[in-house]
Structure formats: C-alpha cells, structure tokens
Amino acid sequence: MTYDLQRLGPLGFQDAAAALVIAQFGPVVRRLGRGKDGGRDMEARGVVVWSGTPEKPGEAWDGHTVFQVKHRERPLGTKADAQWLWDQIRNELNEWANPDSNRLEVPKYLVFVSNVRLSPDPVDGGLAYVEEKISGFFTELNDRSLDDGPGRYERQTRRQRLQPLKKWRLIDGNQVDSWFDIHDGVRRAYDGFLTTGDVLADLVALRADLPAKDLEPALQIHARNSLVRDRNIYFDEAGGDGGGVPLDRIAVDLPVRVRSTNEAARAVQYVLDRGEHALKPSIATLPKPRHIVLTGAPGNGKTTITRFLVQAYRAAMLADANNLGDDHRAVIDGTAEKLRLLKRALPSHRRWAVRVDLAEFAKRFVAGGRQSLLAWIAEDLTAQGYTRKLEPWLLKEWMNTWPWFVALDGLDEVSEPAVRKWVIGAVHEFVADAEADDSDVFVLVTTRPSGYVDEMSAEQFDRIDLTDLQTAEALAYGHLVTQIRLRNDSARIARVDGILKDAANNDALRHLLRTPLQVQIMSIIAEGAGPFDPDRFNLFWRYYDVVARREQTKENTRFAELLREHAPQVLDLHERVGLELQRRSESADGGTAFMSEEDLSAIAWHVLADEGYSPSGKDAQLLERIVRAATHRLVLLVPRGDGYGFDVRSLQELMAARRITTGELDVVLDRLRALAPSPHWRNTWLFAAGRLFAEPQTHQHDALLELVASLDDGVADRFSSIAPVGPYLAWDMLDDGMAASRPRRLKQLMGLAMKVVEYPAPQAIPDLVPLVMRLSEIDDDLRCQVRDHLREALGGDTSSRTNAGAMQAHIRDAAKKTPTSPDVRMLAEAKRAQGRSVTPDPPSDWQHFDDVITSLASDAVHDVVSQAAAAVRAARTRAVTAEELEHLEAAALDPEACELLDVALDAVARTEPAVVRVCFEVARTTAARRQLAALLDQV
Incomplete structure (x- = not known):
C-alpha cells in the first residue's frame, strides 16, 4: 500500500521511522530522544543485517550505524523532491565532515530515511539522482588531485574526518511503505496518522x-x-x-x-x-x-x-x-x-x-x-x-x-x-x-x-x-473579547482599547491584566466607562455592579423593575447562595455545586423574611418573582444542571467572601482564621481579605495582618511546624495585589512571607521565585527586604541555609531566561552577614519523639498515632509504603492525633529533610483538606 506519510508530520514521521527501523533490524537499534542529538536520530552498535533484493544483495553491517530522518512537509511528486532530499543530505554530510561541529564520533555506516518517494527509474529516476549526488560528494572529497588548489588543508581535514565512514544507504518513502506493509504492528500504531477518509x-x-x-x-x-x-x-x-x-x-x-x-x-x-x-x-x-x-x-x-x-x-x-x-x-x-x-x-x-x-x-x-x-x-x-x-x-x-x-x-x-x-x-x-x-x-x-x-x-x-499574560497579550485579548461583544461598533471598541491601554500604563493597575477572566471583566467595566480599583476584590465587585445596573436599565423586560426595587435583597441572595454552594462543593458529592429550585426558594424566603417581608403571606408573589427571574438570569445566578448556580467559580467565591465578611470584625476574623488552611477556601479567603483591605479602615488592616502573623502560633493539629499557613497566605496576598497601593502593608506582608525560609525544607520555593523577582523589580524596599531575609537565613541552621540557597539558585536560573535588572540578579549572590558564624543544628532527639507518642496519646488515638509514628521513622531511610502513607493520612485527618505527631516532630524536623518532605505532603493533601463548612452554619 501507499501511505499518507506527509500527514505524519515531522514529529510523527521521526517516531514512525524509529519504530520501523527497530522492527526491521531488532533491538540493536537504539532510538534517541529529541533535542541536540549530534546528528543522530537512531544508532546501532552491533550487526545490522540488510535483507537482499534482486537489485541489491543483502549484507551485514558490523559497527557503528547512524540513522538520520528527513521529512518533507509538502512533497511535490517531482524531481524537486529529489533535489530537496539531496540538499538535506549534503548539509548532513558537510556537518559530519566539519571538525568543529558537535558530532563527536563519525559512524562507520550512515542511513538516511525520508518520506519523499523517489522514482526507481535507474537512469532518470530520483533515487538514481540522489545516489549519484552522494557518490559524487565522496568522489570529489577523495580526489587528491584537487588538494593543490585553495583550501588544501581544509579538504584534507574533511577527508580525514570522514575516513571512518565506509557505507551509506537511502530509505525513501517507497521503502517506508513496504516496511509498513511488513510490520503490521507498527502500522497499526500509526492508524491515527495514516488512516484516510472516514476513520471508522x-x-x-x-x-x-x-x-x-x-x-x-x-x-x-x-x-x-x-x-x-x-x-x-x-x-x-x-x-x-x-x-x-x-x-x-x-x-x-x-x-x-x-x-x-x-x-x-x-x-x-x-x-x-x-x-x-x-x-x-x-x-x-x-x-x-x-x-x-x-x-x-x-x-x-x-x-x-x-x-x-x-x-x-x-x-x-x-x-x-x-x-x-x-x-x-x-x-x-x-x-x-x-x-x-x-x-x-x-x-x-x-x-x-x-x-x-x-x-x-x-x-x-x-x-x-x-x-x-x-x-x-x-x-x-x-x-x-x-x-x-x-x-x-x-x-x-x-x-x-x-x-x-x-x-x-x-x-x-x-x-x-x-x-x-x-x-x-x-x-x-x-x-x-x-x-x-x-x-x-x-x-x-x-x-x-x-x-x-x-x-x-x-x-x-x-x-x-x-503564567501571567504579558501586557501586550492582555491588551490583544481585551481587544478580541470587546470586538466579539460589540461586533462592528468601532468607536466603542476603540474607547475600551484606550481605557485598557491606560490601565496597562498605570503601575497601580497593570497587575490586574493577568488572566483572561480579569482582562475580560476589565473590558466589560471599561465598556461602561467605569473606573478601575487597584485590587482584585474591587475588580470583581465592580463587575457585579456593572452587570446589575445593566440588567436594571434594560427596557421591556419584566425583571428590570424587580432588580431596581429589590437590589439589596438580590445581592443578599447572591451572597447566601454563593456561600452555600461553596460549602456544598467542599463536600464529597458537591464538586460542581448547584441548588434546586426548592433550595433557591428557601434561601430567598429567608432573605425576604430577614428584611421584614412576609414571603409566606402578602409577599409570596415577590418571592415567586425572584425565583422566576433566576430561571432566566438573576445578575450572576443562572440555570445550571438541574438547578441554579454560578457558571464562573470565582464569582461564586466572591459572593461567599462577601457573606463571610458581613458582621462584627472579631467574628469575621474568627471565620477567616478557621478557613485559612483550606485550599478549597483559598480564593474565597483572598476575596474576603481583599474586601477588608479595600476599605480605608486601618484597624481592619492591622487586625488582618496580625491574624496572618499568628495563624501558626500554638496550632499543632495540622502540622503547622512543618507546613505553615501564614507565610504562604502572605505570598498569596502579595500576589493578589490587595496591598499594591499601600507601601507600609506591602513591607509587612513581605516580612511575613519571607518567614517561609525559616521552616524546615518547604516544598514550594520554586513557585515563589517569580513573585519574589517581580516584586523586587518594582520596589527597591521589597528587594532589600528579600536580601536581608536571605542573609539572615544563610546564617541559620542547615534547614534555613538550604531554603535560602534554593531560593537563590532559582533566582539565578530564572535570571538567565528572563530580562532581569542587575540589582535583582544580585539577590542570588547575597551572603550571610560578615563575621557571623552559622547557627548549629539542634540535636535530633528521637527519644523525645518516642516519649511524646507513648506518654501523651490517649486511648482514642493511640493506635493511629503509633502507626503514623512508625511511618515517620521509616521515612528517615526509605520511601514510605502505601500502607504507611495511609497511616500518616489517618493521623492528619484526626486533629488530636495530628497535634501529637506535630509536637513530637518538633524534636527531629530540623535535621530530617526526608521526614519533613513526607509530612509536608500529607499536611497539604490531607490535614489542610478537612471540611470546614460546618464552622459556617451560623453565617
């Protein structure tokens, strides 16, 4: 058969060629990975046996054989294909002959495999043409009579370089077709490429x-x-x-x-x-x-x-x-x-x-x-x-x-x-x-x-x-979504483009142009000529306001009046539904959370009742109108699945955050303290913190930062000594941009965030480096803070020095790949303070570890803690088994058992990085995922 080798593409053809060559010659052939291969797509070191044909007898090649693959994207079926293939081969031969190339070992045998099909005509065919050109290349190279001319030394060097090469062969598309016929198992592996027409x-x-x-x-x-x-x-x-x-x-x-x-x-x-x-x-x-x-x-x-x-x-x-x-x-x-x-x-x-x-x-x-x-x-x-x-x-x-x-x-x-x-x-x-x-x-x-x-x-x-969109990419995406939304209204499109460009040139707003969703929301806000606030919470909240006002002003809709007259109740409904769905989606069966019409109606009933309406009496019609509006669209609530919900999870989290931050500050902070460890609630938590920061209330800012600073103090029931929450929350708050316009708060957050290097072997340092570098580029004070924390850690114990060194290594690596100022690059070269000696490591007290486990464990958790402790000990010298990992996870899910284990680990963690790695993983995957929805029953 004739196969569509062109369709394979360069990657597919190289893979197919390798599979066919190995099937044809056996495991003596070794495929090489993609990259700088020194001119080798495959190689064999041993005997390669060629089967004979009437035109070409069989033979055995014993030695180093190299296979090179050449794929032409659009073969023409003319002599131009033969010329193209010869050009490719000539370039390869010249590279092999070049003593300055990266090809260190010239093979004894060389094979070229191509998808180009060459005419077999022995006189005028493409195969004869290419073979003649290759032969001519070696004839000219070996013609010593030409050595008297210019470049004599270069010719002699090239000839000597290619002296080990004894034979070569050319496998064109026709031969590849025949190999596919012979090796049906390989051909079947490439059905996705080769099958034509109606696939099935x-x-x-x-x-x-x-x-x-x-x-x-x-x-x-x-x-x-x-x-x-x-x-x-x-x-x-x-x-x-x-x-x-x-x-x-x-x-x-x-x-x-x-x-x-x-x-x-x-x-x-x-x-x-x-x-x-x-x-x-x-x-x-x-x-x-x-x-x-x-x-x-x-x-x-x-x-x-x-x-x-x-x-x-x-x-x-x-x-x-x-x-x-x-x-x-x-x-x-x-x-x-x-x-x-x-x-x-x-x-x-x-x-x-x-x-x-x-x-x-x-x-x-x-x-x-x-x-x-x-x-x-x-x-x-x-x-x-x-x-x-x-x-x-x-x-x-x-x-x-x-x-x-x-x-x-x-x-x-x-x-x-x-x-x-x-x-x-x-x-x-x-x-x-x-x-x-x-x-x-x-x-x-x-x-x-x-x-x-x-x-x-x-x-x-x-x-x-x-990663974040670059500014030019964000503006291009903003133009795209605006053009789709406004169609042919060029004047309004140009106005939105101008507003987004102004935001991109504003140091306080540029960080908002980071994700497709945020860019799209900004374009919608700009469409209404609304202002931008320099934080993510206000960006999303402003979006709700824009959409609500748009719905309220629509003419000839039966719901506009409802949305105008009952805007506070509609917002309250969004907030309560958002929190309820966020709670449900934390549970085992509520990942894609939505609620039934009955549940939505029940929440709407409470919204109206709390405002003094009589939803079961004279205001029953109002309740019915609100629920009926949700069957079409109630600002952000839309029909979903078999019920109602938010199609954008971030908007659900925004509304949940508003609900959580409603009430006395002390109560709000208690909620945030409870939710802080959970990755499920992290985006909601950040929206909530953003709301507190968005208000010009200094006491709120102080209280929130104090909460972050103290989150891990005296808390042992989630491995806080190994996997702290506070420093990582501080990083997320910095990344969120909620303090972007408050330099004093930025410095406070950076001080909290850099404490991460003080903990034993944290796993997330590579993820933090891009943010470290971005903030260090735009603010010299923050850069100096990072430098000072690194210097301090470099004078600490082994764990702190390891963390600081890891951060510096990643900064050094990143600086090689992205434009970076000299001052930021110097963070990678910071040294500990002159004259200061390093802090000695504390002794690793496994006896104390055992004493805590045996003396403090109650009967209720004794077995769980003992099994987890045995797994911890095993982690010192080897990878834990699946059963041992389950024991650790069981302890992490039990607050009492987890607290005991955390207290015991304090005696050994600073000098046991393998133990810390295992416990860090368990803390992040298990302890941090304990359900917290029950804590919000009264919200």
Whole structure:
C-alpha cells in the first residue's frame, strides 16, 4: 500500500521511522530522544543485517550505524523532491565532515530515511539522482588531485574526518511503505496518522476483530454531535451577557512554564506537540512522563484551553468524513482557522477526544459506584443517547485500536480527602491500564495550583503551569473579547482599547491584566466607562455592579423593575447562595455545586423574611418573582444542571467572601482564621481579605495582618511546624495585589512571607521565585527586604541555609531566561552577614519523639498515632509504603492525633529533610483538606 506519510508530520514521521527501523533490524537499534542529538536520530552498535533484493544483495553491517530522518512537509511528486532530499543530505554530510561541529564520533555506516518517494527509474529516476549526488560528494572529497588548489588543508581535514565512514544507504518513502506493509504492528500504531477518509469505516475494513456494529454508531454520533454541542462558550461562563460565542473565536494560546525545565512555552502548542507523538508504549520514542498536568490560577483559562484542545482533536478526526452537515463543517473550518492563526494545523495524529468533569466523576464515589474512569466514559456516552448501553469492554477495544486524548478537567474541585484520593487513584489506574494494554492514550489533567502538591505520579505526568499574560497579550485579548461583544461598533471598541491601554500604563493597575477572566471583566467595566480599583476584590465587585445596573436599565423586560426595587435583597441572595454552594462543593458529592429550585426558594424566603417581608403571606408573589427571574438570569445566578448556580467559580467565591465578611470584625476574623488552611477556601479567603483591605479602615488592616502573623502560633493539629499557613497566605496576598497601593502593608506582608525560609525544607520555593523577582523589580524596599531575609537565613541552621540557597539558585536560573535588572540578579549572590558564624543544628532527639507518642496519646488515638509514628521513622531511610502513607493520612485527618505527631516532630524536623518532605505532603493533601463548612452554619 501507499501511505499518507506527509500527514505524519515531522514529529510523527521521526517516531514512525524509529519504530520501523527497530522492527526491521531488532533491538540493536537504539532510538534517541529529541533535542541536540549530534546528528543522530537512531544508532546501532552491533550487526545490522540488510535483507537482499534482486537489485541489491543483502549484507551485514558490523559497527557503528547512524540513522538520520528527513521529512518533507509538502512533497511535490517531482524531481524537486529529489533535489530537496539531496540538499538535506549534503548539509548532513558537510556537518559530519566539519571538525568543529558537535558530532563527536563519525559512524562507520550512515542511513538516511525520508518520506519523499523517489522514482526507481535507474537512469532518470530520483533515487538514481540522489545516489549519484552522494557518490559524487565522496568522489570529489577523495580526489587528491584537487588538494593543490585553495583550501588544501581544509579538504584534507574533511577527508580525514570522514575516513571512518565506509557505507551509506537511502530509505525513501517507497521503502517506508513496504516496511509498513511488513510490520503490521507498527502500522497499526500509526492508524491515527495514516488512516484516510472516514476513520471508522476505514478501520472496519482493516480490522475484522473491531466490533463495529455496536461501536461505530456510538463513536461517530458522539464525535459529530459533541463537535457542534461544545462549540460555543458563553460569556456568562467568563463574565458577560450570556451570548454564545464560538470557542474557536474566543480561545487563545496562553503562556506556560514547563516545571521540569523551567522553560517558557505555550499551552496549546505544548499539548499538541506532545500529542503528535505516537504514545503507544511499545514504540514510543518520547520518554516518560508522557501525560500532562496543567495548573492555573482562578480565571487563567484552563477549561477554555481544555475544551479547545478537545475540539481540535475532534475536528481532525472528522475532517475527511463523508457524513457531515454544514454545522459540522463550520466548526471544523473555524477550528482549523484558529489553529492557523496560532501557526498550527489540525493535529496530524488523529485522536478520539473526550472531556471528563472530574467533579461529576467524583460523585460516583459518593453514590457507592466507585466505577473505573473507563466505565464512567462508557456510561456517559450511553447516557447521551448515542447508542444502547455501551459496555466498558467494548470501549476498551476502541482504546486498544485507536489513539485517544482524554481531558480530565477540574481536579481542584474535588476537595474532600477520601474522594480526591479515590479520583487520583482512578486516573492512575486508567493510565497504568492503558500502558499495560499498549494503548496510545494521552491524558491531560487540569487543576488550580493552590492545594496541589504534585499528587499525580511524576513518572507518568509532566507539569506545566499557566503564567501571567504579558501586557501586550492582555491588551490583544481585551481587544478580541470587546470586538466579539460589540461586533462592528468601532468607536466603542476603540474607547475600551484606550481605557485598557491606560490601565496597562498605570503601575497601580497593570497587575490586574493577568488572566483572561480579569482582562475580560476589565473590558466589560471599561465598556461602561467605569473606573478601575487597584485590587482584585474591587475588580470583581465592580463587575457585579456593572452587570446589575445593566440588567436594571434594560427596557421591556419584566425583571428590570424587580432588580431596581429589590437590589439589596438580590445581592443578599447572591451572597447566601454563593456561600452555600461553596460549602456544598467542599463536600464529597458537591464538586460542581448547584441548588434546586426548592433550595433557591428557601434561601430567598429567608432573605425576604430577614428584611421584614412576609414571603409566606402578602409577599409570596415577590418571592415567586425572584425565583422566576433566576430561571432566566438573576445578575450572576443562572440555570445550571438541574438547578441554579454560578457558571464562573470565582464569582461564586466572591459572593461567599462577601457573606463571610458581613458582621462584627472579631467574628469575621474568627471565620477567616478557621478557613485559612483550606485550599478549597483559598480564593474565597483572598476575596474576603481583599474586601477588608479595600476599605480605608486601618484597624481592619492591622487586625488582618496580625491574624496572618499568628495563624501558626500554638496550632499543632495540622502540622503547622512543618507546613505553615501564614507565610504562604502572605505570598498569596502579595500576589493578589490587595496591598499594591499601600507601601507600609506591602513591607509587612513581605516580612511575613519571607518567614517561609525559616521552616524546615518547604516544598514550594520554586513557585515563589517569580513573585519574589517581580516584586523586587518594582520596589527597591521589597528587594532589600528579600536580601536581608536571605542573609539572615544563610546564617541559620542547615534547614534555613538550604531554603535560602534554593531560593537563590532559582533566582539565578530564572535570571538567565528572563530580562532581569542587575540589582535583582544580585539577590542570588547575597551572603550571610560578615563575621557571623552559622547557627548549629539542634540535636535530633528521637527519644523525645518516642516519649511524646507513648506518654501523651490517649486511648482514642493511640493506635493511629503509633502507626503514623512508625511511618515517620521509616521515612528517615526509605520511601514510605502505601500502607504507611495511609497511616500518616489517618493521623492528619484526626486533629488530636495530628497535634501529637506535630509536637513530637518538633524534636527531629530540623535535621530530617526526608521526614519533613513526607509530612509536608500529607499536611497539604490531607490535614489542610478537612471540611470546614460546618464552622459556617451560623453565617
């Protein structure tokens, strides 16, 4: 057969060539990873046996053989292909001959593999032309009669350099086709590239064992219908007026930092590049980890990116299908056009794509089903009405047959510890099962960074972190969303653009232009010519005010009057619903929280009753009108699922924060103290702190900072001596910008934040460095604070010195990759104060550790604490087992047991970094996730 080698693309063809070469010659061939390979895509050190043909007898090459792969993006099928290939080979030969190149060892044998198909005509064919050119290259190089001319020394050096090279061969596209025919197992691994036309119809023709009768209708209809159903994104999902907009118009490629290399990249580009590799374990050239965790702060666009990637794969899979309607074609064309603007094409490696809401999947744990992720996907397909019941084993056949892309969105919304552990275990099980079955499966998980401590297996999952938009990117995105919203009103678009540019030039406002959601909200506020406040709480609160006023002034709507006359009650309803949904989403079964009409009506009843209305009597009609308004849109409350809720989680958290900060200051501070450790409540907490900072009440600011400073004092029931809350909250407050216009408060927060280096071996220092550098660039006083804290820590004990050194190393590394002022770069060179000797380490008193455990544990927690203590001791010398980790987690969930363990650890933590690492992880994944909703029953 003739295969569509062009479609493989450069990444796919290089992978396929490697797989074919290894299948042809055996394990003597070793594939090399991508990067600076010194001209080697594959190499063999041993015997490579070539089978013979009538035209070319077989032979055995014994020695060092190098394979180089050359892929032409658009072969023309003419002599130009032969010329292009010769140009590529000539460049390679010149590099091998160059003594100054990075190619240290010239091989004995050299093989060129290309997708270009050369005519086999022995006289005028392309194959003869290229072989003649290669032979001519060596003939000329070895012609010593030319040594008398200019460049004699260079010619002699090049000839001597290539002297070890004895033979070469050329494998063109025709030979690659024949190898695919011979090695059917390799060809099947590349069906996602090579299959043409209607994917499923082709596979049915190729595979007698594929249960097409049951499977084909479900997959075809799912792919087609999902393409159209998931095309639109609604501005009410990201702050707007509810008009549906095609995803391919609103999606942008966002900046990310690759955790493993600290390199900058682009989210869509990075994920699609990974997906272009065949990830079937038996032939994969990409080393582990092959899957990805994408982290991003609230409003950073994780879900939009995920949905666009899924659409891109669906469009690629269906692009050549013959049973599409105009709507399907429009989505495919729109997706292809957006990718073209991003300098991409539709994915060459066609993957069947599915998106899973992890919060919805988590509910199955609570319902008692605890089914596998594959079973959930099969059940979801069945529930959407695409087929009669689709059994998981049938879907597994499809996974073993065809490449998949699985987007698992919203791990951060799975908060309850036991459920979260089960969900993560189900994902690991799914990945391991796919690997064991040699399936080409590519998994993307999204989460907020807050509360995520790399629970996904580092062996299987790479991590990339969404970073802030650059100013130019933010302005471009602001223009895009404004243009979509205002369509052809060029004057209003220009005015919004001007207001956003003014904000970008304002030192107090520029930090707000950081995420797509915040930029979009700013564009909506600017549309109404409203002012910006220099903090995130007021930005979101101002957005609510703008939307509410817009709804109140709409003409000819039956709800405008209601919103005008009862604005305080409508706001109160939003706040109460926001808090209630935030509480529910912390529970095991409420990740994607919404409430029924009955629950909404009950809350509205209390809102009216508390204001003196009679919702069960003469004001019953008012209650009914408010609930009826919610069936359309009540400012930010919209119909969702089988009830009502907020489509933007940050807006839910904003309203919850307003409710929490309603009341006497002492009561509010008690609530904030209780909620501070929880990653689930972190964004709500920051909105609440932002509200207190937004008001010009000095006593509120003092009280809040005192709370942050004292959060970990005398608190031992959450491993506070190892995993403190206060310093990390201070970092989040600095990053939030709530104190941006208050220099004195900034210095206080920096002083609290830098205390992180005083704790034993904190795990988050790499995450803090970008903020350290950003703040140090814009404020000399803050930079000097950082320097002084580093100098102090460098004179401390081993733990403090290790932390300070780690921060300096990351600053030094980051300064090499991003423009950085000399003063900030010098932070990496700070030394401890002259003449000061380092603080000696305290003794590691394991006897005291044991005494605390044995003498203070009550009967109720004795067994739990003893088992956890044994796990702590084991962590000194080896990795803890899964059972030992469970013992630690059990202790972390019990406040009394956790307090005892924390007190005991104080005797050893400063000198036991391995123990600290394990306990830090348990503190962040378990102790910090204890449910706190019950503490808010009276709010």
